[in-house]
Amino acid sequence: MNVVMLGHSNAGKTTYMASMYRDLATQGLQGFWVRAQQEGDHRRLLSMANRVASGKYPRPSDRRHEYALTLRHQGSPVIDFHWKDHRGGALRERSTSGQTRELLDDLHTADAILLFLDAPQLARGGRVGAAPVRDLTTRVAGALDRRTDPTPVVVLLTKADLIDEEEFDACMRALDAFINAIRGKQLAFGTVIDVACGPQPRNVPVPVLFSLYFGLRLQAEAAHGRTTQAALVAQQRIAADTRVRRILGRFGGRRYDLEAQLATAGFVSEWQALDSLVSPTQALETMLGDVPVF
Amino acid sequence: MLGGTGTGKTTYLIGMYAELSAGIDNYFMSADHDTDIDLARAWDALVDDGILPRATNESKAYEFTFRYGFDPLLMLDWVDYRGGAMSETTDSPGTAALITRLGESDSLYLTLDGALLASVLAGEARGEQRLRSVVGRYSAILGRVGDERRENDLVPPSVVVLVTKGDLMRDRLAGTGEERQARITRWAVDLFGQVFRPDWDSAVCVVSLGRLGESVESRIDPRRVEPAGIHKPMIFSLYSFYRRAARAFEAEAARVRGIHGRGLSELEQMRSRVMTRFLGHQKVSELGQAVEQASQYVYEMESLAHECLSRTSVLEGELLDVPTFIDGQWMNGGQ
Numbered sequence: 001m002n003v004v005m006l007g008h009s010n011a012g013k014t015t016y017m018a019s020m021y022r023d024l025a026t027q028g029l030q031g032f033w034v035r036a037q038q039e040g041d042h043r044r045l046l047s048m049a050n051r052v053a054s055g056k057y058p059r060p061s062d063r064r065h066e067y068a069l070t071l072r073h074q075g076s077p078v079i080d081f082h083w084k085d086h087r088g089g090a091l092r093e094r095s096t097s098g099q100t101r102e103l104l105d106d107l108h109t110a111d112a113i114l115l116f117l118d119a120p121q122l123a124r125g126g127r128v129g130a131a132p133v134r135d136l137t138t139r140v141a142g143a144l145d146r147r148t149d150p151t152p153v154v155v156l157l158t159k160a161d162l163i164d165e166e167e168f169d170a171c172m173r174a175l176d177a178f179i180n181a182i183r184g185k186q187l188a189f190g191t192v193i194d195v196a197c198g199p200q201p202r203n204v205p206v207p208v209l210f211s212l213y214f215g216l217r218l219q220a221e222a223a224h225g226r227t228t229q230a231a232l233v234a235q236q237r238i239a240a241d242t243r244v245r246r247i248l249g250r251f252g253g254r255r256y257d258l259e260a261q262l263a264t265a266g267f268v269s270e271w272q273a274l275d276s277l278v279s280p281t282q283a284l285e286t287m288l289g290d291v292p293v294f
Numbered sequence: 295m296l297g298g299t300g301t302g303k304t305t306y307l308i309g310m311y312a313e314l315s316a317g318i319d320n321y322f323m324s325a326d327h328d329t330d331i332d333l334a335r336a337w338d339a340l341v342d343d344g345i346l347p348r349a350t351n352e353s354k355a356y357e358f359t360f361r362y363g364f365d366p367l368l369m370l371d372w373v374d375y376r377g378g379a380m381s382e383t384t385d386s387p388g389t390a391a392l393i394t395r396l397g398e399s400d401s402l403y404l405t406l407d408g409a410l411l412a413s414v415l416a417g418e419a420r421g422e423q424r425l426r427s428v429v430g431r432y433s434a435i436l437g438r439v440g441d442e443r444r445e446n447d448l449v450p451p452s453v454v455v456l457v458t459k460g461d462l463m464r465d466r467l468a469g470t471g472e473e474r475q476a477r478i479t480r481w482a483v484d485l486f487g488q489v490f491r492p493d494w495d496s497a498v499c500v501v502s503l504g505r506l507g508e509s510v511e512s513r514i515d516p517r518r519v520e521p522a523g524i525h526k527p528m529i530f531s532l533y534s535f536y537r538r539a540a541r542a543f544e545a546e547a548a549r550v551r552g553i554h555g556r557g558l559s560e561l562e563q564m565r566s567r568v569m570t571r572f573l574g575h576q577k578v579s580e581l582g583q584a585v586e587q588a589s590q591y592v593y594e595m596e597s598l599a600h601e602c603l604s605r606t607s608v609l610e611g612e613l614l615d616v617p618t619f620i621d622g623q624w625m626n627g628g629q
Contacts, residue, residue, distance in 0.1 A: 177317035
């Protein structure tokens with residue numbers, strides 16, 4: 001699963017990435033954990049997150065970073081995902097820039113899109129507040145064309161600890177047009193989450209878990225399809241495995257009993273794979289039950 | 295989009311894109327990444343530093359996607375013609391190419407410099423001479439476009455008489471907003487009489503990017519940028535497009551309904567004859583399928599017509615203050 005972060009410079013993408021990782025790699029949440037597949041990434045992210053926790057925020061990214069991560073539930077790996085962090089400036093450069101080209105390619109192949117908006121800036125309104133929303137709206141519109149699978153689009157209002165309730169409402173009003181557009185788009189599922197990293201974190205794990213829930217659900221549905229198919233095949237093979245056929249089969253070089261065994265084993269394997277997805281999917285669904293979706 | 299140099303075509307384009315790309319009433323306009331960057335930068339330069347776009351030295355083509363929400367509705371092929379193209383003789387190769395292009399367009403924007411029109415309405419004789427000279431060139435081209443469309447049995451394009459620099463109208467003309475609009479509309483009809491005909495959908499849209507004044511410099515005071523009505527011309531173009539599409543679908547449904555009716559009648563006759571039922575059952579079956587397909591096709595055409603009409607209803611709501619000339623009648627404050 002590919003997860004892309006989109007947002008202007010200083011919107012908080014890298015800070016969020018690090019804080020999210022620290023929370024889910026060191027404390028977990030209701031049995032869910034995240035772990036980098038590369039040890040170097042693990043150390044780098046934790047180091048960044050520790051600095052954030054003490055109020056030292058990372059500088060804006062100067063290039064694209066991609067992290068290979070795994071979501072685990074109750075100790076077992078559940079889903080692998082690639083997390084892509086782009087330089088904020090790439091959003092506002094022409095596609096002749098290699099980094100912009102990478103950003104656009106990642107956006108079009110993303111299974112989940114996380115949009116970062118600086119909440120205090122957005123709440124101020126005016127052109128400065130509205131311009132980032134416009135930029136992200138046009139990018140997302142193109143990215144959602146020709147989609148065939150459900151795509152979560154998460155708007156993160158970052159630095160939310162710096163705004164009050166009235167300012168939060170102002171942010172939501174600024175997002176009206178975008179929210180309505182997502183609401184009307186088939187296969188797009190959106191949510192807005194106010195997030196704060198740093199000394200007083202808020203809602204940090206929610207955006208990533210919301211995104212991964214969709215990936216998990218898709219995998220579970222595919223596994224369900226394969227299990228159903230395998231059950232059908234197994235039923236057919238078992239039904240065909242009669243004493244008469246076994247005898248006749250010996251002459252034709254066919255082993256109906258073996259075929260039945262293999263098909264049954266195949267079904268059991270698919271069933272186990274499905275079973276391993278059901279529990280975490282249901283757990284995430286319960287955990288995210290209060291998250292408003294549009 | 296047609297207009298002389300300095301009429302404000304490009305400024306209008308970047309302002310219109312800025313507004314519609316952010317979304318108005320769940321309508322959005324988008325472009326490919328690089329076009330979006332270029333237009334956004336030009337808009338930023340205007341609203342942050344007051345820098346007006348340079349005069350268009352060459353015609354530029356843009357491709358836009360017009361969306362309802364994030365669902366694509368139409369692909370728009372937008373051509374911003376270089377101002378100088380209107381100064382060439384009517385038989386020049388450039389003009390011939392222009393006419394060909396216009397002949398393929400669904401909507402034409404005739405840009406009138408609001409500063410020039412304001413001077414005419416304020417009674418300046420020299421202004422009127424200049425205005426009619428400019429319009430004369432448009433009229434010749436429009437006449438040829440209309441003729442070619444008629445010869446090819448095509449519906450004429452919708453036309454927007456786009457009056458730019460609407461702030462100057464407010465500043466220089468007395469009366470209420472409605473009175474000013476009525477005077478402007480009368481002038482538009484006088485200048486472009488040929489586009490206000492029963493078979494053309496036309497509108498007169500006054501747009502403004504703010505109280506920018508009559509600037510001859512390439513810079514304006516950015517604090518005065520405040521777009522007004524800038525999306526209405528595009529809404530009108532779409533309204534006309536959907537209105538005509540609805541009619542086309544209705545006409546097609548009516549045509550096939552006739553065929554379906556005749557087919558059904560023939561089928562019933564065949565089924566009522568015993569010998570035909572037995573000996574010609576293949577033919578009966580094929581005719582039955584054809585009738586069924588025709589029925590399905592009629593349903594689809596009617597559904598499409600209905601959808602287009604729904605969209606026109608929504609778009610109509612945005613045009614209540616725009617004088618439009620539809621089916622030979624003025625709406626919304628026209629004459």
